Amino acid sequence: MATPTLPIENPAATTVEPASYAIVFDNVSIAFDETVVLDGISFQLPHGETKALFGVAGSGKSTLLKLALGLMRPDSGRIFVLGEEVTRMSEEELFAMRRRVGIVFQESALFDSLNVRANVSFRLREEHVSDEEIDQRVRESLRFVELERTVDMFPSELSGGMRRRVAIARAIITKPEVILYDSPTGGLDPVTSNTIVELIMKQRDVYKTSALMVTHRLQDAFTMATHQFDKNTNQMVALPKGQLCDVPMSFLILRDGKVIFDGDAHALATSRDPYIREYIS
Amino acid sequence: MAIELELISPFDIAKDLVRAVQEYTFLAAQSLANVFRRPLYTGDMLQQADLIGVGSLPIVILTGLSIGALLALNAASTLQRFGGITLIGQLVSEGMVTELGPLITGLMVAGRNASGMASEIGSMVVTEQIDAMRALGTDPSKKLVTPRVAATTFMLFFLTIIADLLGLIGGYAVSTLLFGLDTRQYWNTAWETLVFRDVFMGLVKPVVFGFIISTVGCYYGMSTRGGTQGVGRSTTQAVVASSVLILVVDFFVTKLIFALFGYR
Numbered sequence: 140m141a142t143p144t145l146p147i148e149n150p151a152a153t154t155v156e157p158a159s160y161a162i163v164f165d166n167v168s169i170a171f172d173e174t175v176v177l178d179g180i181s182f183q184l185p186h187g188e189t190k191a192l193f194g195v196a197g198s199g200k201s202t203l204l205k206l207a208l209g210l211m212r213p214d215s216g217r218i219f220v221l222g223e224e225v226t227r228m229s230e231e232e233l234f235a236m237r238r239r240v241g242i243v244f245q246e247s248a249l250f251d252s253l254n255v256r257a258n259v260s261f262r263l264r265e266e267h268v269s270d271e272e273i274d275q276r277v278r279e280s281l282r283f284v285e286l287e288r289t290v291d292m293f294p295s296e297l298s299g300g301m302r303r304r305v306a307i308a309r310a311i312i313t314k315p316e317v318i319l320y321d322s323p324t325g326g327l328d329p330v331t332s333n334t335i336v337e338l339i340m341k342q343r344d345v346y347k348t349s350a351l352m353v354t355h356r357l358q359d360a361f362t363m364a365t366h367q368f369d370k371n372t373n374q375m376v377a378l379p380k381g382q383l384c385d386v387p388m389s390f391l392i393l394r395d396g397k398v399i400f401d402g403d404a405h406a407l408a409t410s411r412d413p414y415i416r417e418y419i420s
Numbered sequence: 421m422a423i424e425l426e427l428i429s430p431f432d433i434a435k436d437l438v439r440a441v442q443e444y445t446f447l448a449a450q451s452l453a454n455v456f457r458r459p460l461y462t463g464d465m466l467q468q469a470d471l472i473g474v475g476s477l478p479i480v481i482l483t484g485l486s487i488g489a490l491l492a493l494n495a496a497s498t499l500q501r502f503g504g505i506t507l508i509g510q511l512v513s514e515g516m517v518t519e520l521g522p523l524i525t526g527l528m529v530a531g532r533n534a535s536g537m538a539s540e541i542g543s544m545v546v547t548e549q550i551d552a553m554r555a556l557g558t559d560p561s562k563k564l565v566t567p568r569v570a571a572t573t574f575m576l577f578f579l580t581i582i583a584d585l586l587g588l589i590g591g592y593a594v595s596t597l598l599f600g601l602d603t604r605q606y607w608n609t610a611w612e613t614l615v616f617r618d619v620f621m622g623l624v625k626p627v628v629f630g631f632i633i634s635t636v637g638c639y640y641g642m643s644t645r646g647g648t649q650g651v652g653r654s655t656t657q658a659v660v661a662s663s664v665l666i667l668v669v670d671f672f673v674t675k676l677i678f679a680l681f682g683y684r
Contacts, residue, residue, distance in 0.1 A: 210551055210554055210555065230559070234554075234558070234559060235557070237554070237555055237556065237557045238557040240555075242552075242555045244548050244551070244552055245548070246547065246548060248547060248548035248549050248551065248552035249549075249552075250544075250549055250552070251543075251547070251549070261556055261558075262556045262557060262558075265459075265556070265557065265558050309556075
């Protein structure tokens with residue numbers, strides 16, 4: 140086992156201007172009963188960047204996403220999303236803020252009593268968008284995830300990979316400025332995982348959406364750091380050597396409730412930290 | 421496999437109980453306040469009214485008829501001894517309208533719908549659908565709780581009236597077919613015995629019971645923890661808690677109305 144790693148220095152979060160970032164975590168801590176899950180977490184997600192979050196099971200990755208969306212309240216610290224301080228918002232204000240943020244849950248969390256059309260258009264119906272526009276936007280979103288034919292099916296009739304893609308369609312239908320992905324490829328076969336990674340990459344490179352992506356699969360994040368989406372061929376293409384840091388992709392590793400790494404693929408690959416070396420090996 | 425038992429201190433139990441009462445009160449108050457806030461999910465309310473009201477109709481019809489018939493049958497054996505068989509309509513009418521109609525209907529609807537609400541909402545909690553709803557900018561309290569509370573309270577009122585009427589019909593069938601009572605005599609005594617207080621009591625109770633059934637069902641659903649086993653636990657607790665609460669509250673509502681309007 141590697142020797143314990145020291146958490147990285149708090150990047151002077153108090154001097155950060157929250158409005159110039161998509162998401163800012165400033166010294167955020169949360170504990171459940173006696174267990175401290177996040178202990179003074181600070182990081183920033185620049186606009187248009189996708190940040191992959193790593194950590195062993197139970198390290199607080201999913202909690203971090205729920206905190207960003209205001210689904211949970213931290214014990215201390217401040218969280219800013221699109222310049223607004225989530226930690227000071229009332230539940231009513233949070234509902235308004237959440238309309239600008241999309242989330243893909245670990246198990247998709249599709250409404251099982253609604254069909255794909257109703258699931259994907261849920262938010263639009265809440266906003267009383269006309270039926271015509273709803274139809275058009277649902278088709279558009281489902282085309283993005285290549286699942287147009289499932290429009291009348293129910294979640295129970297879909298495979299795991301299809302459910303994740305429908306969840307992505309539901310998250311992007313309102314064209315959110317930020318998307319939070321909670322293990323979008325967890326439990327999926329390599330081919331389906333690749334399809335999902337390509338969709339996330341497409342969202343990053345075509346629509347310039349900022350994203351936090353919790354994952355256990357390093358290879359997915361490295362694929363995203365070494366490829367970019369080509370609009371013309373409608374598929375991802377590998378970056379030429381030497382251009383690896385040109386895509387807006389970064390990595391963040393959590394350990395014992397603290398951030399032990401926050402940087403790009405190059406910094407991660409060349410890290411001398413024994414724990415990180417063991418983690419990425 | 422060894423089962424580990426964890427000892428819980430009485431202080432923790434009391435703390436959990438206080439927290440549960442606090443959370444229930446908050447949910448119940450919020451469900452009422454949401455009626456005056458936008459958006460109001462009228463479509464969901466109508467859907468729930470159909471599920472709860474129309475869906476419960478068969479059991480309410482059956483229990484209403486049975487209870488009325490049983491009430492008449494039991495009362496007749498006593499009344500016959502004192503030569504008061506003609507009072508059977510009076511007894512069935514008063515018993516059904518003030519007490520048995522609201523109570524039995526409330527318990528039936530609690531068994532059918534409190535469990536349904538707890539399991540449906542509980543399943544949504546454990547599969548993160550409630551979190552997804554909040555994440556999509558929709559308040560689950562407005563979308564899920566308030567429509568169920570409004571629909572149950574509204575529909576139980578009418579279901580109780582139906583149960584009362586069918587109870588009277590059941591009593592009438594027993595009185596005429598088994599004891600040879602005259603139709604006019606039965607309905608006259610049944611009608612004339614009812615005073616404003618009886619009808620008021622019979623109509624207030626289903627409103628209170630409907631509110632209890634729906635808020636308890638939703639509360640247990642919303643507080644579900646621990647996967648499918650947790651859903652099963654919530655469902656059972658919702659039926660037990662709502663049934664017990666109906667019986668306890670029934671006593672106090674009856675006492676209060678007697679205190680307000682006086683005894684006969």
